[in-house]
Amino acid sequence: MTLQEIIALDKKYYMNTFGDRLPVCFVKGEGIKLWDTEGKVYYDFLAGIAVNALGHSHPAVVNAIMEQAQKLIHCSNYYYIESQAKLAQLIAENSCCDRVFFANSGAEANEGAIKLARLFFRKKGFPEKFEIITLEKSFHGRTLATLAATAQEKYQKNYSPLTPKFLSVPMNDIDALEKAITEYTCAVMLEPIQGESGVNPADKDYIRQVRELCDRKGIILIFDEVQCGIGRTGKLFAYEHFGVEPDIFTLAKALGGGFPIGALCAKEPFASAFEPGDHGSTFGGNPLACSTAYAALSTIINENLSENSAIMGEYLISRLNQLKDEYSFIREVRGKGLMIALEFNTSIAVEVKLKALEKGFLIGSVGNNIVRMLPPLIITKEDIDLFISALDDILKEYY
Numbered sequence: 001m002t003l004q005e006i007i008a009l010d011k012k013y014y015m016n017t018f019g020d021r022l023p024v025c026f027v028k029g030e031g032i033k034l035w036d037t038e039g040k041v042y043y044d045f046l047a048g049i050a051v052n053a054l055g056h057s058h059p060a061v062v063n064a065i066m067e068q069a070q071k072l073i074h075c076s077n078y079y080y081i082e083s084q085a086k087l088a089q090l091i092a093e094n095s096c097c098d099r100v101f102f103a104n105s106g107a108e109a110n111e112g113a114i115k116l117a118r119l120f121f122r123k124k125g126f127p128e129k130f131e132i133i134t135l136e137k138s139f140h141g142r143t144l145a146t147l148a149a150t151a152q153e154k155y156q157k158n159y160s161p162l163t164p165k166f167l168s169v170p171m172n173d174i175d176a177l178e179k180a181i182t183e184y185t186c187a188v189m190l191e192p193i194q195g196e197s198g199v200n201p202a203d204k205d206y207i208r209q210v211r212e213l214c215d216r217k218g219i220i221l222i223f224d225e226v227q228c229g230i231g232r233t234g235k236l237f238a239y240e241h242f243g244v245e246p247d248i249f250t251l252a253k254a255l256g257g258g259f260p261i262g263a264l265c266a267k268e269p270f271a272s273a274f275e276p277g278d279h280g281s282t283f284g285g286n287p288l289a290c291s292t293a294y295a296a297l298s299t300i301i302n303e304n305l306s307e308n309s310a311i312m313g314e315y316l317i318s319r320l321n322q323l324k325d326e327y328s329f330i331r332e333v334r335g336k337g338l339m340i341a342l343e344f345n346t347s348i349a350v351e352v353k354l355k356a357l358e359k360g361f362l363i364g365s366v367g368n369n370i371v372r373m374l375p376p377l378i379i380t381k382e383d384i385d386l387f388i389s390a391l392d393d394i395l396k397e398y399y
């Protein structure tokens with residue numbers, strides 16, 4: 001089909017949740033590169049929104065899918081699943097958690113975290129502790145509960161009444177958090193580095209104070225590492241940057257190397273609050289998803305791609321800072337590892353994104369002033385140099 005035919009079909013039959021998409025349809029990917037219906041090549045500096053950590057069609061991921069699909073795709077959780085057990089072990093042995101539960105997405109993993117936090121206190125005899133505090137500008141998903149946790153008006157406004165008992169406080173304001181905690185609070189849930197609101201890292205001191213506060217008040221600390229986990233920020237898990245450990249954390253996006261899977265990860269004694277019948281999933285943890293995620297995650301660990309993310313991230317940030325020195329309309333370059341945003345003083349983000357697309361580079365925009373980069377962890381210096389030179393050409397037009 002031609003691009004025009006695909007667009008016409010989409011406009012007629014697909015629900016219009018994405019409006020006018022960027023006018024491209026990809027047919028093939030390899031490494032950081034993508035090809036569209038016309039044969040044009042693109043460098044993917046967005047990696048399917050932090051999903052394709054190993055780039056496109058990585059042989060480890062492709063082989064795992066093909067081999068497992070030929071053997072067994074799905075069998076349900078009535079039975080034991082080898083790759084599910086092994087993937088849980090791989091995550092537990094490389095993180096602070098003791099046990100894992102698999103879901104199909106980030107929102108679903110977060111739903112599990114919310115349920116687990118409430119259940120933990122209910123089983124201890126505190127059913128009134130069901131309130132969860134989140135941070136302003138957070139993003140936790142699109143299901144009703146995770147939408148209630150997502151403290152951004154634009155996502156929530158048309159769905160009231162929201163699931164009750166979520167409230168939000170500003171990031172990096174420990175007093176606001178302390179004031180918000182009551183006898184009803186069961187957990188604080190936060191992204192250590194916020195993604196969807198434009199890459200906003202929490203201060204190290206703040207995260208440490210949040211950990212102390214949760215310990216002092218006896219409430220659970222949940223980290224949403226759906227976007228910032230799995231090597232994205234230059235460490236396997238973002239919490240490692242802060243010198244604290246969450247009680248519960250969630251993963252998704254990059255976990256399956258492109259295949260949908262989410263994970264709810266918890267330390268004891270929290271993990272054991274889930275007992276038979278308390279939670280479940282039809283598709284979650286199926287053989288295909290788990291074999292694929294095992295291949296993706298073990299490749300990231302064995303090839304030390306978190307370190308490549310740290311080194312390449314530092315390089316990309318330094319090159320972006322050179323552009324900032326040149327162009328006064330760049331307000332800020334921020335990020336960690338390969339989770340990076342560039343904020344402008346003016347509303348040119350969408351235009352810059354479109355011009356980058358024209359030049360064959362995929363980046364994202366957040367609102368009108370911020371562009372975002374989440375390239376695959378396998379990125380090289382040469383890829384970055386090509387991108388910076390294209391971006392430089394684009395920004396020159398605004399000088």
Ligand SMILES: *Cc1c(COP(=O)(O)O)cnc(C)c1O
Nearest residue numbers: 105106107139140141195226227
């Ligand atoms: C993307 C994202 C989610 C939602 O994940 P889905 O797989 O889209 O449900 C939740 N939290 C964070 C931090 C995310 O970036």
